[in-house]
Structures are given as C-alpha cells and as structure tokens.
C-alpha cells in the first residue's frame with residue numbers, strides 16, 4: 001500500500017532515509033514548529049505521523065486524521081499527545097526512551113555545577129570587565145562534592161543522574177511513586193525518602209518525573225518552603241512540574257538559593273521576573289540536545305513508525321491497550 005507520512009520537524013537526514021525508501025514522506029524542513037493549521041490540513045491523508053514535542057496532538061488533530069495508524073513521537077516525554085484519544089481511535093503511540101538518558105543526565109549535572117559554582121554569572125562578570133582582582137572571599141560558590149542530592153522521579157534519567165552523583169561522593173535521596181527494591185537501592189547507593197523529607201534534607205533537588213495530571217505543579221509554594229535556604233532546584237523534565245510564579249517568589253525572597261532550568265511552565269515564555277534573577281541558569285530545552293542523541297532519537301522514532309506500519313508491535317509502544325482496536 002502507498003502509505004503517507006508526515007514528519008513535523010527537520011530531522012537528521014540519514015535517520016529518515018529508511019522511511020523515505022518505503023513511504024511517501026512529507027517533512028517540515030523549517031527549524032521552527034509546524035503551523036497548527038498546516039499540520040491539521042496535512043494529517044488528513046497521512047497514515048503515519050512523526051511529531052515534535054512542540055506539536056499538540058489532541059482530539060482536534062486526530063479527528064482530522066481518519067487514516068492515521070501510528071504516532072511516533074520525537075521525544076521520551078509524550079505529554080504533547082492525547083494518548084487516551086489516540087487509543088480510543090485505535091492509533092498506536094510510541095516515544096524514544098533510552099537513547100537520551102545519559103545526554104539528559106549530563107545536562108542536569110551541568111546545571112547542578114553551573115548553579116552551584118556560579119558559572120554563568122562568572123562568565124558574565126569576566127566579559128563585562130568586572131573581573132579586576134582576585135580576593136579570597138569574592139565570588140564564592142557552593143561545593144557539590146559530598147552534598148545531598150534529592151532526585152524526584154527515579155526512572156532511567158534519574159538513575160543516570162544518581163550514577164554521576166556517585167562520583168561526586170554525594171548522599172543521594174530519591175522519591176518515586178513505587179519504591180525500588182532494596183537490592184536496586186543498594187546497587188545505586190540511593191536512599192528512599194518521602195517528598196517532604198527529600199526537600200528538607202537535600203542541598204540540590206533535581207526533577208525527573210514525566211508531566212502528568214499528578215505531577216503538574218508537584219513543586220509549588222508549599223514544597224519550596226520545605227527546601228533549605230541555600231538549596232538549588234534543577235529541572236530538566238517538563239516546565240509545568242514547577243509552579244514557576246512560586247519559584248520566582250522563592251528565589252527573589254531568598255527562600256531557596258538558586259535554580260537551573262531547561263524547561264518552563266509556559267515554554268518558551270518565562271514567568272515575569274525569572275530572567276532578572278542572578279541565581280538562576282536558564283537553558284532553551286536542550287536536555288537531549290546533542291548531535292548524537294538527536295540522531296538516535298530520530299532513528300528510534302523511524303524504527304517505531306516502520307514497525308507499527310508494517311503490522312508489528314513498535315518497540316516503544318506507550319499504549320499497548322490499543323491492540324484490540326488497532327486500525328489496520
């Protein structure tokens with residue numbers, strides 16, 4: 001059958017070749033998100049969709065896609081897709097886990113170091129000609145080695161962060177819905193804590209939960225009030241996990257020491273005041289932003305799509321319950 005595919009972002013070309021060999025592929029070649037109207041028009045005759053995490057694939061889009069069999073998201077997080085609506089229409093959904101684990105953990109740790117040792121502030125100071133002399137008590141940061149790291153959400157990325165933290169001799173607390181068994185806790189050298197205890201005892205808190213109804217605003221005014229006044233908060237997961245207005249107030253009022261953010265509640269917009277604070281490091285959602293990881297993500301999304309459209313079970317299917325209703 002002559003199947004048609006839409007890829008909504010400009011992916012590494014080599015990774016998409018297997019799709020182009022098999023199907024008729026339309027690609028948004030621009031380096032900005034596809035216009036929503038254009039996406040809705042384009043999905044009308046498509047059998048496969050490979051969307052970016054910036055595309056909201058909801059009921060409105062799905063209702064316009066009568067032939068769609070499979071959505072292969074370019075990202076491990078898939079909160080941009082209404083999976084329930086896709087499932088009820090018999091549409092498979094997949095994501096790209098595993099291939100960006102270390103990449104994102106690296107970035108979380110880069111933010112931990114950048115905030116603790118004031119790397120971005122220091123760079124600004126030097127560039128602006130404000131570095132005029134060395135002095136023993138000037139421009140001091142906080143050590144990371146030996147401190148307590150609280151990891152909220154100990155999935156694959158959280159575990160990779162824990163491994164890096166091990167080489168900084170950190171005490172590692174974690175909070176997760178389902179506690180690990182004791183053998184795995186020992187192997188990772190992590191201690192379970194409830195969220196409140198983790199927030200109270202950690203010098204650095206790093207978030208690694210998916211965005212769901214339960215994790216939206218998981219960290220708000222109340223949670224921030226439990227943190228140590230010198231502690232910093234790192235977020236490489238999804239912006240809405242933090243109540244950003246509450247974070248700005250906590251940072252401004254000195255209730256916590258700093259923050260390192262790669263994601264934002266109203267991405268790409270920032271909450272008022274956030275960019276006026278010196279004790280935050282802000283990045284443009286680049287947790288998986290390396291040449292290597294983006295190639296692996298594209299290849300995996302393509303592999304999922306080909307498997308799904310060839311009648312196999314995609315390796316990273318997130319809605320296995322769809323199978324009885326699968327569109328053939």
Ligand code: DGY
Nearest residue numbers: 074075076077287288
């Ligand atoms: C993901 O894979 O969910 C990332 O946020 C994309 O960088």
